Amino acid sequence: MKRLLALGLLSLALGTSVKAQVTERARPVEWEQLVPGARFMDRFLPMPDGVKGQAIWGADSVQNRYVDNGIELPDVSFWGGNILQTPDGKYHLYVCGWPEHSPKGHMFWGNSTIFHAVGDKLSGPYRVQNSIGKGHNPEAFRLADGRVVVYVIDGYYIADKEDSPVWMYQKFDFDARDRKIIEGLSNLTFARRPDGSYLMVCRGGGVWISRDGLSAYQQLTDKRVYPDVEGQFEDPVVWRDSLQYHLIVNDWLGRIAFYQRSKDGVHWVTEQGEAYMPGVSVHRDGEVEYWFKYERPKVFQDKEGRAVQMNFAVIDTLKWEDLPGDRHSSKNICIPLNKGLLLSVLNEEPVTPATKRIEVRIKAEAGFHPQTDVDVESLRFGSYNEVNFGRGCKPVKTRKDGDDLIVVFNGKGSGITSGEFAPKLIGRDVKGNLLYGYARLPYVDYAPALLSARRPIYDKQQNVWKVQVENFGLSASQPTEIEIYSTDKSLAKGEVAALAPYEKTELSLPSIEALATDTVACEVVIRSGEVELERVKFE
Template sequence: MGSGHNPELYRIKTGEYMIYSTHGRFYSSKSLDGLWKAGTYNFDKRQRYAFKNYVNFSFAPRSDGSFLAVSRRGYIWASKNGGEDWSEVSSESVYPKVAGIFEDPVMWKDDVQYHIIVNDWKGRIAYYLRSLDGFHWKTEPGEAYVPGLARYEDGTSSDWYKFERIRMLQDQYGRPTQAHFAVIDSDKHSDLPNDQHNSKHICIPLTVARLIEVLDADPITEKTDEIRVKINAEKGFDPHTDIDLDSLRFGASEEVNYGRGSKLITTEDGGEDLIVIFGGEDSGITADNFAGKLLGKTRAGKLLFGWARLPGKHSKVPLLSSLSPVFEFTGAGLEAYVEVQNFGEVVSKRSTVKVLVGNEGESRLLATRYVRALKPFEKSMVRLVCDESLRRGSKQNVTVLLESEGLPTESFTRQVTLPGNE
C-alpha cells in the first residue's frame, strides 16, 4: 500500500476508511480490502505550534460526524468530517506540566468522556488524561502504565524493557477491551542488526468499565443528601450477584482513587439492573468534576469500576478559537481585526472578544466587542476599535480572550508586529 510509521485506522462519516501515516500522509479506501489511495492532510496550524512532520496523531470521532485528534506534543486538532482538512485548536499542550519526552498518544471516546494515554519516552511511563468535551483535559494522578505491567494469572511476568504505541480495541460503547502495545526487551541503542531485540506486538486484556448512570436530575453539590446510581446488567455480569457491595465507593476520582468517596447506604431493585444509593456528603464532587467514578470489587475479588457523566454536564459544547489580531491604523485610530471560529458541535451564544497587550500579569485592555452566534466550524471576522494607540512598527505581546457564558475562557497569545510608517 505504501510507506508509513505508527499508523492509525479510523472510519469517517461517509463510511470511507482512513489510515493516518506520518509526515502528514494518509491512505483512504471505501473498503478494507482496498484499493487504497494515497493523500496528504491539509494541517492548518492556525499560528500555533506544530511538531515537525505532523507525526504521531491519534483520532476520535464525535457524534455529529466531525473528529478531534491529538498530536505528538499534545495539541488538539479538529476536522469537520475527519477527512484531509484539519485545524489546530489548542493554544498550548494539554499534557501534564511535568518533565518528559511525550510521544505516541492514543485518544478515544466512550459514552461518557474522551480519554488520552500518552507515553513518556524518556521516563518509560505513561500518563492518563480525561476530558468531557475533548478540548479541556484533566490529568489523573499516577501512571497509566509502567514496565512490568504484563503479568499472567499464574504469576508469570514478562520483563519487557519498554511499552510503547498503545492502541485500544473498543466495544460498541467505546469502552476499551484490549490494549495493544509495541514492546522491546532492551533500550533503543542496544537493538542491533541480527540480534533478538527487535520489537514485538503484545495484547493485554483489560478490565472493562461497567455501564453506570447517575439518576439524579439536579447537579451534585456538598448539600446533596443522596446520590442514586444505576448499574446496568450485561451479558456475563449480574449486578445483583456479582458485586461486593461493601467495597463500593462513588464520587470524584480524586476521592475514590484513594479509598475515600461516598459510601453505600442501600440498594433498590431496578429489574435486571441494580440501583445503588450513596450518601452525598463525602463524594468530593465539585463544579469542576464532569464525571463520577464508581470503584470497588466483585465478589470474586476482581476490580470493578465505572464512570458516569454528572447531571448538568454536557459533552456537546461550542468551542471558540481565534487567530491573532491584524492591526491597522485608520482615521478612527488603531483598529484590530480578529478571526473567530467555532470548533464545537453546537451553535455558540453571542460571546465577548477582548484584546489585551503586554506581558502576563502586566497586560492592559485595548478593545472589547461581541462576536455573534456561530454554527459549528463557522467563522466570523470581528472589528475592534482600540482605546489607545501603539507605536507603529513596534512588537507587542497580544492576547485574545474569548468569554462565553458557562464555558471556560479561551486565551491565545502571540507576538505581533504592528504596521510601520507608510
C-alpha cells in the same frame, strides 16, 4: 514499591546499558496512597493463554512469552499498529515492520512497510495478508462513509474497505491558525466525534479538528495539553467513548505513561498514577513478559466506545542494541482491559457539597448482573481526587430497576465540584474483582461549543481590532465575551454572537487606545461569565 522493584529486576535482567534509555522518574508521594482501581494500569487483565515458543529470539526476560499473542515473525521486526473489526468477525491489524536482518537493525525503522494482517481472535495471532505501502507508526480509523484511513508519519493511505488490495497515498492539510505547531506534526492519533468529525492530537500535545477526518486539520491549542510534569513525551493515543475523551501519553525516557480525561477533547484533567509501565503484560498464572519498552499504545473499543484491549509495540532491549541477525527484535502485543461499568447519576440538580443523597444507576450488560454481582459495601463514589484515595461517598441503600441496580450514596465527601463532568466509582464484585466506572451527569453538556479565535489584526487607520472566531464544537454557542490583552492591559473587548457548529464570524472591536504599530504580541480570552472558554497567546 512493588512496581519500582519490578523495574529494578528488569534492569538487572537486561544489563547496565539500559541506563542509556531510562530515567527513573520520582513519583509524587501521594501516589503511595492510591487504592486498587485508581491507576489506569490497574485495568490491565491477564493475557489470554497461548503458545509459548522454544529457543526463540529475545532476552531472557521475554522467553516466557506467548508467541501467538499479537504478531511476531523471526525475520521481521514489527512496530506500532492498531486493529479494526469487520462485520464477518475478522480482526484487521495495520502494523509496520522491516526485515530483522536489515543493515541497521532496529534503526532501519525509517524504511518500514505497512502490513495488513488478519486474525480470528482479538488477541491474535495475526497473519500478514499483504502490504499497503511504505510508512511508520500507523494508526487506522474509519470515516463516516466507511472508508478506511491508515495514517503514517507524513501522510496516509486510504481505501474503500479494510482488505482492499489497492491503497491510495495522500497527505493531510494542516492549518495552524496562527498558532505555533507544537513539536512538529508526527505520531498523530485520532478520535472520531459524534458528528463524524475527527479530533487529532499530535506528538507535541496540540489538539486539532477536521470536519470529516480528511479535510484540513485546524489547530485549537497554543500549548501542549499533556500533564505539566517533567517528561520526554511521545506516543499519545486518544479515543472517545459514549461519555468522554481519553488520552494516554508516554514518557519514553522515564518509561511511565499518564492518563487524562476530557469532556470536549481540549480541556483535560490528569488522573493520579501510572497509565502503564514495563511489566503490564502478565499471564494468568502470574508470569510476566518483561519487555524493555512498551510504546505506540493503541486501543480497541467496544460498541460503547470503551477500551477493551490495548496494543503495544514492544522490544526486548535498547533500540540501538537490536542489531541485524541477533537475538533481539520487536513485535506487537495485545493485552485485554477491564472495560468498566456503564453508570449514570439520577440527580437532576447539580451535585454540591450540600447534596445529601446521590443516586447512581449501574447498568446491566451481557454477562454482568449488578443486582447479584456487585459487592455494594465496597463501592466508593465521587470525584477521582477522592475516590482514587479510598475516600468519597459510601452507599446507604439500593433498589432494583429492571435489571439495573440503583445505589444511593450518602452525599458527604463526594468532592464533586461545578467543573466535574464524570465522577468516578471504584469497588469490587462479589468475587473480589475490580469494578470501576465514570458516571454521566444529567446536567452536563457533553457536546459543548468550542469557540476559538485567530490572531487579531490591528487596523491603525480605523483604530479597531479585527478578529475571526469559529465554533469547532458540536452544539451552538451562547453569546460570549471576547477581550484582547497585551502585557495584562486590555486593548479591546466585545461580544461574540451565538454560532452554530463550524460557523465563523468576523469581529471588529474598537481599540481602547491608538497604537503606533500594526503588529502587537497579544492574548485573546473568550469567556462566558466567569468561565474561560479559550485563552490563547499570539507572539
